[in-house]
Amino acid sequence: MxxxxxxxxxxxxxxxxxxxxxxxxxxxxxxxxxxxxxxxxxxxxxxxxxxxxxxxxxxxxxxxxxxxxxxxxxxxxxxxxxxxxxxxxxxxIIWSIPTWQILTATNDILVRGWFVYRIWILSQHNRWLAPPLAVYVVVVFVLTTVLGGETYLAQTFTAFRQTQASRAVGAIMPMVFALDVIIAFLLCFYFFRSRNNILSRRIGTYINVLIVYTINTGLLTSVLAMACTIT
The missing domain is CATH 1.10.287 (Helix Hairpins)
Known part of the structure; x- marks a missing residue:
């Protein structure tokens, strides 16, 4: 039946x-x-x-x-x-939702960590630039991970909306937006400066590709973060 x-x-x-x-x-x-x-x-x-x-x-x-x-x-x-x-x-709230939040945070800290490392190399070990940016990356990772943990503990979306973590989403998303914009801007700046110091046309073309790739990836994540903030 x-x-x-x-x-x-x-x-x-x-x-x-x-x-x-x-x-x-x-x-x-x-x-x-x-x-x-x-x-x-x-x-x-x-x-x-x-x-x-x-x-x-x-x-x-x-x-x-x-x-x-x-x-x-x-x-x-x-x-x-x-x-x-x-x-x-x-x-x-099914368990896979907070799990993917924490997994995304782990993925992001690896990617942004490599970007910050490239900024550290390209800026010739600028202590006033890369280290504070690395701290910023870690702070965003911790906040996002805590948000995933709070989502898991809430069990329901109704209960989650009543927690302090739900109110923090509106602050975390602008932080992610600003972080990605800063990283993209700095990478483009140092790539562009490196291109001007290189005589080889072929290498200059490769650097142009890196600049376009950096702008696209940074713009995409920034737009998504801002869309989450608005909605």
Whole structure:
């Protein structure tokens, strides 16, 4: 005998801002993961002379992003398939959501850490620039990790909205926005200055590519952080 599903589902507006946003985020993560896999393969084919720590970092980022995609897909399946027709579960925070928050924070500190390291090298070990920026990166990591822990402890979105952590989201997102803009600006500045000091046209072209890549990655994360703040 087939089970009878509840008919009191939330209105479409509620689903658009909850399950709809979750599904679109999973689709976007899947597309970006494909780009990451391509970049990882290209790096492995040309990284014979790179330092082993750089290779280890790239492999670690690939593993973490693979797990991140799995944790993005899991809540989609849990809410939309395993608990289909059960509107009471929409307010429940499944364990994979705070897990992917913490995993994202770990991924971000690795990426931003390498960017800050490049700023340290390109700025010729400027003690007034790279070290404070490194502290800024660590502070953002700690706040984001604590936010993931508070999300896990809240158990429901209703309970989470009543915590101090939910109010801190509005402060953390502008910090992420400012951090990514600063890193992108400094990298572009030092890349541009290095290009002016190089006579080789071919190397100058490579530096132009790095500048464009830096602007695109910094702009993308900054726009997403600002969008989260506004919404």
């Amino acid at each position: 087939a089970a009878v599903l509840p008919t009191t589902l939330p209105p479409a507006a509620v689903l658009n801002s909850t399950l709809g946003a979750l599904m679109l985020g999973a689709f976007a993560s899947s597309a970006l993961y494909g780009v990451l896999c391509l970049q990882t393969v290209m790096f492995c084919r040309t990284s014979f002379y790179d330092h082993r720590y750089a290779r280890y970092t790239v492999w670690a980022l690939w593993v973490m992003n693979t797990a991140h995609l799995a944790f993005c897909i899991h809540p989609c399946y849990w809410y939309m398939v395993s608990n289909y027709g059960r509107p009471d579960t929409i307010d429940h």
